[in-house]
Amino acid sequence: MIRAPRPADAAAIAEVHVAAWRETYSHLLPADFFSPSYVAGRQRLWRHLLAEPRDDMTIRVAEIDGDIIGFAWLGPGEGRDAEPPPRDRLLYAIYVLADHHGTGAGQTLLDETVGEGPAMLWVAKENPRAVAFYERNGFRFDGVEQIDPHAPLITDARMVR
DSSP states (O other): OEEOOOGGGHHHHHHHHHHHHHHHHGGGSOTTTTOHHHHHHHHHHHHHHHHSOOTTOEEEEEEETTEEEEEEEEEEOOOSTTOOOSSSEEEEEEEEOGGGTTSSHHHHHHHHHTTTSOOEEEEETTOHHHHHHHHHTTOEEEEEEEEETTEEEEEEEEEEO
């Protein structure tokens, strides 16, 4: 089931956010990356987003039997280095727990947030599963890349549709 989240879902979404990063990127991150302060930061982020919803953002969660197993978060496009954004909408994040990959949850989350229209996103080039997913959905690399100083082994590449 896909639905809009409620403020009470903040802790569960933060747990999925952290767990999905652990499942996907642990081999590329420093050993202390998932510190208590990182986890607390994800919890603060989701409490804030859900307590103060914005009209220009769409957040959806996927759940099975009442348990949140994924989420997607769409907002306004952002340019880099004072450039205008290449698209008006940015998919900030979409994550589904590994046990639920291949179930259609990610596709449904993408459809419910982004739909078929133009959008942009950043994807870790080291995540071939995600790259293939976005390519199947019409996204293409535009040549812009960046490295997160907190995760120097991950190269984020921008994709647009």
